[in-house]
Amino acid sequence: MNPLPTKDQIRQWITDNPGLSSKRDVAKAFGLKGEDRAELKRLMREMEAEGDLAKRSRRFQARGELPPVALLKVLPPDPAGDLFAEAMEEGVDPDAGRILIVPKKGDPALAAGDRILARLSKVDLDDYAYEARLIRRIGSNPLKVLGVFRKGSEGGRILPIDKGQDKEWRVRPEDDMGARDGELVEGESIGNRRLGLPQAKITARLGDPAGPRAVSLIAIHQHGIPDQFPDKAMAEADNPPPVTMEHREDLRDLNLVTIDPADARDRDDAVLALPDTEPGNPGGFILWVAIADVAHYVRPGSALDREARRRGNSTYFPDRVVPMLPDMLSGDLCSLHEHVDRPCMAVRMRIDASGSKISHRFMRGMMRSKASLEYGQVQRAVDGEPDAVTEPLLDPVLRPLYACYEALKRGRSLRQPLDLDLPERQILLSDEGKVLSVAFKERLDAHRLIEECMVMANVAAAEELQRLRHPLLYRVHEEPSPEKLDALREVAQASGFTLAKGQVLKTSHLNNLLRQAEGSEFDELINISTLRSMTQAYYAPQNFGHFGLALQNYAHFTSPIRRYSDLVVHRALIRGLGLGKDGLSDFDIENLEETGKLISDAERRSxxxxxxxxxRYLAAYLSDRVGSTFTGRVSGVQRFGLFIKLDETGADGLVPIREVGREFFHHDPDSQTLMGSDTGLTIGIGQKVTVRLAEAVPVTGGLMLELVEIEDRPLPSGRAARGRGKPPRRALGKAAAEKAAKRRVVRRRK
Structure with a gap:
């Protein structure tokens, strides 16, 4: 008879043989039979009770160990591009060790969120404790569902809050997490149901959808914006590296100031302008732009860096901000507060009297802001109403800044960037989160001054890295497509204006159109239509220029607190100029293309x-005024109805085609018009309308409108279209007629 093994021997054998860990396997290994097997069973139960073993199904494993085969969730790639995973099965110790996925030839490509069944083997390495080899992919992250829960006799349903969706989700009683009727919930799809409603289980209860501060919470969950920092990232933010003067210049004697909105949550840029005393630059200026040195605190490959890259940028809501960096950095250490020392990246630029940049020099520095100013405060001071803070700064700081701005304006007028005038809406909330008012922000010279200073610094950063032949991320804005320009041209012609055709498009051509509309009833419409014709800007390591700013070389340098792209540019300058060891890493350079795509997508998400x-806030604000009439303009024409932009708030609403009039309407997508089959009434973009608010749904943000008047005239009474028969033939729109003529010519030639 073999002796009974000790607990240590059992524990060691299970650790060495994770694939053979049932009681039968252990008994066979130690040659135990009969009563000894019963004693082994008792011994292993004791070890389980003491926490030495964990039982999974009929097998045992050493506490803190992972099973030989496990269900894993794939994590985002680390800075070196390796894929790691975390165990998903119940009863598995999450701190058992990191799991590296080791792909073999023929394995499918895996992405963050994928669930896989994998075979694990323990390794004795510092970076990770297990290697995983794919057995099969189970599936990706389940589809997320956000909506209002409606309780029923057999569980309930989730009604989506996205105004573009109407699909409901069935929830079984055991999957409702105790949610109450009318509660906002987050869920995920389960099962693979082919018939009936799709099925979901509730994963989070988010409270009253009409409650205070719920609006931005809905958007955060709906768009998947990360709003919780990992513990490792928070630990790094709480233990920042010390700042020294190594590689830094002392800029604390400069009269640098920050100028921001009154409700600014961070202050990441400071400016100063001085007359250039060099004889070769009469009427010129020395312009300083200093930016928070985020690269010092967020090192390549760190947990903070990985999270910042994942977020891409900060996201701003009327009641909160979801920052790219923890508040310890964004609100304090990387914020250029007045009268405290802060590390910075700075550029000193020489500007001539015509607003052109003669030269520039980048440096790392230590600065001390002389004042934290607000736009309105600065503008009032320059206009003759200084306060106690701005009065002593007028002559040494503010007036030279405005004089430099006058020179920069001359340079701007020469290059002719796109000059859109689109007032920004400002939603004012009460402490409880209720909308008090909707207004349009005032545009001051103080705003434009800072914008021009930032543009010059961004241009200098791109040009410096080009000079160094160093990789970077450009801010790219390509010119509009021919199709979008044709659509804009149609809107311009319908409004009585012209847009040049048959030549290389320049921003000056678009500015000429905007000047034609300035002050007219079509002013806002032409500005919006011009904006819609633009392509979306993005980040890329290739330089295709910035059409909107009429600049060939442009990169984002001025906001590394809230944009990862700027942090990349800072690191590129640090590495290229030899300003420290925390510059752009080899991983950063190798993955610039991927990083550009990631942060461009994150920007669109925000x-x-x-x-x-x-x-949603506008819908909530207008929900008490259902039945009231509003003036507005047609901002979009589709087969299913009209989009109307309301004059008072700038809110967008839909007039369904059934509410347009009592007749059939032909839709002409080329001229973007609807034409009545009986009356010949033509409705197009830019027309002035009066509408009645029929419905306002705060939870979805949807506004449904009824058309009352067009161009101050009531709708004509047309004969209602009957059945599905062909409507009475009417004269085709101009664009459609031209198409038909071309088709006839083609037929004749054939």
Whole structure:
């Protein structure tokens, strides 16, 4: 008879043989039979109770160890491009060690969020404890569902809050997490149901959808914006590296100031302008732009860096901000508060009297802001109403800044960037989160001054890195497509204006169109239509220029607190100029293309979330005025109806085609018009309308309108279209007629 093994021997054998860990396997390994097997069973139960072993199904494993085969969730790539995973099965110790996925030839490509079944083997390495080899892919992250829960007799349903969706989701009683009727919930799809409603389980209860501050919370969850920092990132932010003067110049004697909105959450740029005393630059200026040195605190490959790259940028809502960096950095150490020392990246530029940049020099420095100013405060001071803070700064700081701005304006007028005039809406909330008012922000010279200073610094950064032949991320804005220009031309002609055709498009041509519309009733419409014709800007390591700014070389340098692209440019300058060891890493350079795509996508995600939030706040603001009439203009024409932009708030609403009139309407997509089959009434973009608010749904942000008047005239009474028969033939729109004529010519030639 073999002796009974000790607990240590059992534990060691299970660790060495993770694939043979049932009681039968252990008994066979130690040659135990009969009563000894019963004693082994008792011994292993004791070890389980003491926490030495963990039982999974009929097998045991050493506590803190992972099983030989496990269900894993793939994590985002690390800075070196390696894929790691985390165990998903219940009863598995999450701190058992990192799991590296080792792909073999023929394996499918895996992405963050994929769920896989993998075979694990333990390794004795510092960086990770297990290697995983794919057995099969189970699937990707389940589809996320955000909506209002409606309780029923057999569970309930989730009604989506996205105004573009109407699909409901069925929830079983065991999957509702105790959610109450009318509660905002987040869920995920389950099962693979082919018939009936799709099925979901609730994963989070988010409270009253009409409650205070719920609007931005909806957008955060709906668009998947990360709003919780990993523990490792927070730990790094709480233990920042010390700042020394190594590689830095002392700029603390310069009269640098920050100028920001009154509600600014961070202050990442400071400016100073001085007359250039060099004899070769009469009427010129020395322009300083200093930016928070985020690269010192966020090192390549760190947990902070990985999270910042994943977020891409900060996302701003009327009631909160989801920052790219923890508040310890964004609100304090990387914010250029007045009268405190802060590390910075600075550029000193020589500007001539015509607003052109003669030269520039970049440096790392230590600065001390002389004042934290607001746009309105600065403008009032220059206009003759200084306060106690701005009065002593007028002559040494503010007036030279405005004089430099006058020179920069001359340079701007020469290059002719796109001069859109689109007032920004400002939503004012009460402490409870209720909308108090919707107004349009005033545009001051103080705003434009800072914008021009930032543009010059961004140009200098791109040009410096080009000089160094160093990789970087450009801010790219390509010119509009021919199709979008044709659509803009149609809108311009319908409004009585002209847009040059048959020549290389320049921003000056578009500015000429904007000047034609300035002051007219079509002013806002032409500005919006011009904006819509533009391509979306993005980040890329290739330089295709910036059409909107009429600049060939442009990169984002001035906001590394809230944009990862700027942090990349800072690191590129640090490495290229030899300003420290925390510059752009080899991984950063090798993955610039991927980084550009990631942060471009993140930017679009934030823009969509911000836009949806504004829509919901506007719907909430107007929900008490259902039945009231409003004036507005047609901003879009589709087969299913008209989009109307309301004059008072700038809110967008839909007039369904059934509410347009009592007749059939032909839709002409080329001229963007609807034409009545009985009356010949033609409705197009830019027309002035009066509408009645029929419905306002705050949870989705949807506004439904009824058309009352067009161009101050009531709708003509047309004969209602009957059945599905062909409507009475009417004269085709101009664009459609031209198309038909071309088709006839082609037939004759054939």
């Amino acid at each position: 823009m969509a979330a911000e836009r949806d939030t504004v829509d």
